[in-house]
Amino acid sequence: MSDLIHKSASELAELIASKSVSSVEVTEAFFDRSVELNPKTNSYLYLNRENAISAAKAADAALANGEKLSPLHGVPIAVKDNLTTTDAPTTSGSKILEGWVPQYDATVVAKLRQAGLPILGKTNLDEFAMGSSTEYSAYGPSKNPWDLTRIPGGSGGGSSSAVAGHLAPIAIGSDTGGSIRFPAAVTGSVGAKPTYGAVSRYGLIALASSLDQIGPVSNTVLDSALLQDVISGHDKHDSTSLPQSLGSMADAVRNADVKGLRVGVVKQLDSNAFQPGVKACFDDTIAKLVAAGAEVVTVDCPSFEYAIAAYYLILPAEASSNLAKFDSVRFGLRVTPDGNPTIERVMAATREAGFGPEVKRRIILGTYALSSGYYDAYYGSAQKVRTLIQQDLNKAFSQVDVLLTPTAPTTAFKIGEKVNDPLAMYLNDIATIPANLAGIPGMSVPNGLAVEDGLPSGIQILAPAMQDAQMYRVGSIIEQMYLAEWGSPLIAKAPKLEVL
Numbered sequence: 001m002s003d004l005i006h007k008s009a010s011e012l013a014e015l016i017a018s019k020s021v022s023s024v025e026v027t028e029a030f031f032d033r034s035v036e037l038n039p040k041t042n043s044y045l046y047l048n049r050e051n052a053i054s055a056a057k058a059a060d061a062a063l064a065n066g067e068k069l070s071p072l073h074g075v076p077i078a079v080k081d082n083l084t085t086t087d088a089p090t091t092s093g094s095k096i097l098e099g100w101v102p103q104y105d106a107t108v109v110a111k112l113r114q115a116g117l118p119i120l121g122k123t124n125l126d127e128f129a130m131g132s133s134t135e136y137s138a139y140g141p142s143k144n145p146w147d148l149t150r151i152p153g154g155s156g157g158g159s160s161s162a163v164a165g166h167l168a169p170i171a172i173g174s175d176t177g178g179s180i181r182f183p184a185a186v187t188g189s190v191g192a193k194p195t196y197g198a199v200s201r202y203g204l205i206a207l208a209s210s211l212d213q214i215g216p217v218s219n220t221v222l223d224s225a226l227l228q229d230v231i232s233g234h235d236k237h238d239s240t241s242l243p244q245s246l247g248s249m250a251d252a253v254r255n256a257d258v259k260g261l262r263v264g265v266v267k268q269l270d271s272n273a274f275q276p277g278v279k280a281c282f283d284d285t286i287a288k289l290v291a292a293g294a295e296v297v298t299v300d301c302p303s304f305e306y307a308i309a310a311y312y313l314i315l316p317a318e319a320s321s322n323l324a325k326f327d328s329v330r331f332g333l334r335v336t337p338d339g340n341p342t343i344e345r346v347m348a349a350t351r352e353a354g355f356g357p358e359v360k361r362r363i364i365l366g367t368y369a370l371s372s373g374y375y376d377a378y379y380g381s382a383q384k385v386r387t388l389i390q391q392d393l394n395k396a397f398s399q400v401d402v403l404l405t406p407t408a409p410t411t412a413f414k415i416g417e418k419v420n421d422p423l424a425m426y427l428n429d430i431a432t433i434p435a436n437l438a439g440i441p442g443m444s445v446p447n448g449l450a451v452e453d454g455l456p457s458g459i460q461i462l463a464p465a466m467q468d469a470q471m472y473r474v475g476s477i478i479e480q481m482y483l484a485e486w487g488s489p490l491i492a493k494a495p496k497l498e499v500l
């Protein structure tokens with residue numbers, strides 16, 4: 001059964017639907033591997049065999065009754081630990097929520113259950129999804145299956161390392177500034193941030209509500225498309241969720257055709273600031289697209305220069321307000337100081353003990369940026385930059401169907417390399433942040449190994465708002481070009497974790 005773990009989610013779904021294999025067998029294969037390898041990768045913060053197997057049994061029983069609940073019926077999945085689950089603790093990578101078991105399922109989690117996908121466990125993340133490496137998790141970093149001394153990206157490094165290491169065939173991530181796409185790029189996986197509002201955020205522990213979006217992580221473009229189809233749709237619990245359907249992403253992948261494709265390369269993100277091997281992979285993809293008949297033009301997005309600065313004002317501002325609810329009264333940890341434990345002192349002691357340094361840094365930054373007298377200078381200016389970025393993108397998309405950039409400036413860096421340098425950590429998001437500021441969809445697809453270190457590189461595809469199908473179309477075209485060259489997904493070239 002060990003060959004099951006190397007199959008894609010869509011292949012597994014077909015085997016389960018045709019009853020060649022049961023959901024229980026597939027779920028057990030991934031679960032057993034996860035239990036064995038999690039001590040090495042730290043992908044999961046929580047694994048529960050009973051929950052996973054009983055959901056798999058229910059999926060098999062439904063199928064025996066002639067009920068196929070979704071195109072991914074029976075396929076097990078890993079869920080980032082900032083989505084609420086009634087049958088598992090939800091920590092968001094923080095000590096302040098240690099052991100907290102929510103009273104409701106996030107809409108995405110409820111949709112996964114209704115679609116017949118057994119949940120294997122909850123995956124690790126930087127505390128409250130703040131970070132690019134999982135090193136800010138209160139529960140230790142996850143490791144990259146390509147090289148266990150390196151980061152698997154962040155904040156969703158638990159999900160990316162689980163998928164890249166075949167501890168789960170697919171996973172759920174959340175992306176506020178790149179936390180699905182950056183981890184996908186540095187682990188050789190696929191990850192997509194849908195259009196803002198395409199997927200309900202109800203039950204997602206909010207980082208920055210105007211930027212957050214939930215999305216899929218997988219080893220193939222089709223798997224992400226199938227998963228986005230399962231989790232998207234309007235939700236009355238989330239007033240920012242889109243009322244209309246964006247169509248079938250799986251159809252966009254299956255019918256992908258390069259004919260008439262116009263691609264834009266962003267001048268501001270086509271520079272030597274990228275690691276040479278990453279840049280070489282990017283140039284190679286562009287050359288392949290040209291050879292296949294795509295039209296490629298350079299587009300100018302001058303305001304991208306200010307994207308990181310604007311993001312690191314807007315995000316802390318929203319986060320400082322969202323995190324105010326962790327006050328020792330309603331959730332998780334409560335620390336009672338000696339002496340006279342007034343409510344203020346209990347709250348202060350709890351937040352002092354429960355939050356890590358990066359979270360505290362952003363709360364301080366956010367409250368400062370929002371304070372009277374500074375509001376216009378910082379938060380107000382950042383919002384203006386956000387509008388300028390949207391205008392740059394509108395102009396670019398009037399010339400092309402999609403924009404392409406390298407997803408990450410470098411391949412996976414070493415654990416410890418940037419953890420004490422917050423600014424260096426923030427710079428990882430240079431290419432991914434504009435999509436969150438503008439609310440447009442973005443995805444990362446593997447596009448080779450960097451020549452200097454043999455580690456995976458990813459290419460980012462950006463599409464206009466609500467044109468997620470266009471993004472998946474191009475993702476599929478690029479994947480097909482590389483499959484023709486490699487013969488198998490890039491992930492098949494990864495060192496086999498079981499021999500490590």
Ligand code: GLN
Nearest residue numbers: 129130131176177178179
């Ligand atoms: N690295 C970014 C940050 O630290 C991305 C976070 C995210 O997308 N959740 O804010």
